[in-house]
Amino acid sequence: MTDKLFEVISKGSLDDLVEYLKVYELDISEATDSSGFTTLHTCVSYGKAEHIRALLHIGQNFEKPIYNNWINRQTKDGYSPLLLAVSKGNFPCVQILVQFNADIYATNNLGLGVIHLCAQGNHPQILAFFCEMRMDLQACDNKGGTPLHWAAYMGSFNSLSLLLSLGVNKNTKDNEGRTALHLAVIAANEKVVRKLVVYGASTEVRDKKNRTPLEVAIVSDSKGIVKMLKDPAFFEKISCKTKLQKPNRNNKHLVSLICFITFSFIFILFFCAKGKRYLEGSIGSYMLIGIVAAVIANLIYLMSSNPGYIDLPKTYNWQELYKNAKGEICTDCKIFRQPRSRHCFYCNRCVIRYDHHCQWINNCVGLKNNNMFLIFLFTLIILCGVVDYIAVDVFLFPKNDGMFKGKNAIPPAAIVVFISSLILYPITLLFIIQVKNFSHNKTSSERLSKNRKHAGKRGFFLTNCYRMCCNKPN
Numbered sequence: 001m002t003d004k005l006f007e008v009i010s011k012g013s014l015d016d017l018v019e020y021l022k023v024y025e026l027d028i029s030e031a032t033d034s035s036g037f038t039t040l041h042t043c044v045s046y047g048k049a050e051h052i053r054a055l056l057h058i059g060q061n062f063e064k065p066i067y068n069n070w071i072n073r074q075t076k077d078g079y080s081p082l083l084l085a086v087s088k089g090n091f092p093c094v095q096i097l098v099q100f101n102a103d104i105y106a107t108n109n110l111g112l113g114v115i116h117l118c119a120q121g122n123h124p125q126i127l128a129f130f131c132e133m134r135m136d137l138q139a140c141d142n143k144g145g146t147p148l149h150w151a152a153y154m155g156s157f158n159s160l161s162l163l164l165s166l167g168v169n170k171n172t173k174d175n176e177g178r179t180a181l182h183l184a185v186i187a188a189n190e191k192v193v194r195k196l197v198v199y200g201a202s203t204e205v206r207d208k209k210n211r212t213p214l215e216v217a218i219v220s221d222s223k224g225i226v227k228m229l230k231d232p233a234f235f236e237k238i239s240c241k242t243k244l245q246k247p248n249r250n251n252k253h254l255v256s257l258i259c260f261i262t263f264s265f266i267f268i269l270f271f272c273a274k275g276k277r278y279l280e281g282s283i284g285s286y287m288l289i290g291i292v293a294a295v296i297a298n299l300i301y302l303m304s305s306n307p308g309y310i311d312l313p314k315t316y317n318w319q320e321l322y323k324n325a326k327g328e329i330c331t332d333c334k335i336f337r338q339p340r341s342r343h344c345f346y347c348n349r350c351v352i353r354y355d356h357h358c359q360w361i362n363n364c365v366g367l368k369n370n371n372m373f374l375i376f377l378f379t380l381i382i383l384c385g386v387v388d389y390i391a392v393d394v395f396l397f398p399k400n401d402g403m404f405k406g407k408n409a410i411p412p413a414a415i416v417v418f419i420s421s422l423i424l425y426p427i428t429l430l431f432i433i434q435v436k437n438f439s440h441n442k443t444s445s446e447r448l449s450k451n452r453k454h455a456g457k458r459g460f461f462l463t464n465c466y467r468m469c470c471n472k473p474n
Contacts, residue, residue: 002026004145006033007160009042014050020059029062029070040081049092052081056100071102071458079107086114089123103134112150117146119163122156122157124329127163128318137168144174152180152196156188158329160196165331170201177208185213188222198345203414205227249346254303254362260423261383262296263416283317293382298376306368308352310335329340342445355443360427374438377431384424 005028008020021028028039072080082102085093098104098342099140107113112120115135118127127147133139136167138146146452148168151160164170171179181201184192193213197203316334320465328337337343344353344364353367365373391414437443 003033005031005039006037006042007154009039009048009051010046014048015052017051017053028058029066029472038081039375040073041079041084044081044088044090044093045094046087047088047090049090049096052093052096056096060099063115068101068103069099071100072106074106074108078110080106081419082106082113083108083114083117086117086123086126087121087127089121091123091126091129094129096125103128104135106143113139113141115139115147116141116145116150119151119156119159120152122154122159122272124158124162124331125319125322126130127159128322131162131166132318137166138172139162140174143176146172146174147173148177149174149182149183152189152192153183153187153260155184155187155192157191157195158236161331164195165200170199171205172195173205173207177206179205179207179213181213181307182211182216183206184219185216185222188220188225190224190228193225194298198280199228204213225242230289240415245401249362251362252359254360257299257360257423260419261299262294263419288386291379291386294379295376295383300378301372302361302369302376303363305369305372307364307370308341308342308354308368309347309366310338310350310352312349340443340446349468354445355437356445370443371433374431374434377434379428380427381424384420384427387420388417388424 005020005024008017012020031039033042037045039055040052043049044056050121056071059070061072073083074080075084079087082094082097082104083106084205085097097408098334103115113135113274115127115137116139118124118130140146146168148160148163148170149172150156155407159466163327170181174181178186179201181193181196182205183202184196207216214226214229215228239241289338300350310333312333313335321329321334321336327339328345329335330337330350332343332348335350338352340353341350343350344354344357347364351363351364351366353370355365355370357364358373360371361376362368437447
């Protein structure tokens with residue numbers, strides 16, 4: 001009879017199960033199959049949520065100790081019906097079992113609880129469900145591993161993102177002294193490594209073998225992760241590439257650019273407007289001053305513009321968010337992420353058609369300001385070129401006019417050439433990249449991403465440029 005009961009559970013409908021239990025009075029609390037699964041385990045294995053509800057309604061008539069033993073009975077591996085439902089990611093089964101008072105604090109033989117299994121199996125909706133029940137997100141298993149350790153090692157990106165957004169400790173060590181970042185490096189998961197580091201995971205923590213995550217990556221020959229974690233070379237720094245670390249929004253690059261523009265204006269004023277060495281008359285001087293004004297006007301606009309931020313919700317509910325999910329969810333902004341949008345960790349906002357966060361303007365480049373950013377780069381290149389030309393000419397052929405006369409003009413001219421060239425190189429490189437992006441209707445973020453599913457529609461060159469210039473989301 002017992003074998004027939006499990007066959008009805010696995011293959012039959014709810015009506016078949018109810019009818020079978022009416023005909024044969026079986027003790028469903030003691031029935032087990034050959035693998036040690038109870039009737040509830042079997043229902044979970046086959047995803048029969050309504051079968052579970054029917055059985056638990058019957059179980060309400062049991063004595064409390066018998067009922068509790070049945071609903072929480074563990075297999076030889078230590079899995080209760082609830083733990084099995086969580087590991088399989090079956091949210092309806094989880095909800096019903098919790099509703100009927102299954103033990104949410106149970107752990108299996110490895111010390112893994114419901115939060116660990118959510119993280120391990122990448123089940124963010126179930127994880128959010130238990131988080132709202134105030135479960136311990138820092139609970140450790142038998143080896144000291146936290147849910148974040150499991151999410152990092154298994155590459156469970158969605159669960160990892162939710163845990164990080166909920167503020168778990170990024171640098172907790174397991175019994176081997178390894179942080180979640182160590183395990184992500186061991187698993188060679190570049191996406192998880194990047195996520196952990198930008199959220200503040202330390203790259204300097206050493207495990208019991210005295211190895212940092214970078215040293216683990218070197219031993220494992222994970223070239224992509226090594227390149228990600230090591231300090232950039234000199235020319236990479238000039239190209240504005242920085243070491244992967246937690247983003248820190250500051251005005252350092254912006255102040256440097258403003259100082260350069262101010263210095264260029266003064267330089268042009270004294271060497272061109274007064275000396276009139278390159279363009280005769282006031283028209284030429286005003287043209288050069290006009291370039292400076294255009295750069296400043298564009299800079300002010302880009303600094304203060306809205307790049308295309310997605311509006312934040314006034315209230316949110318994790319369960320509703322995951323239940324109504326229509327695509328990728330941003331766990332930081334608590335919103336559905338629109339196609340071609342991405343979260344900026346400097347601004348801590350999601351931006352539509354996100355290109356990149358530009359340190360020179362201390363703002364994001366996105367849907368609403370990408371076209372003006374291209375114009376800004378073009379005018380800045382012209383300004384750098386003009387200043388370089390004047391400075392080189394002054395350096396090579398000093399004359400007795402302007403503020404500095406003869407050889408006295410050489411030192412300031414040399415300084416201007418160095419500073420202007422230092423800025424001109426990355427700006428020109430960025431301009432070329434932006435032109436290429438416009439011609440392909442693609443953002444820098446999409447170009448560098450391995451996931452191309454949200455890239456814009458491809459068309460002819462002019463069509464692509466039109467879409468990018470006229471603020472078309474796709």
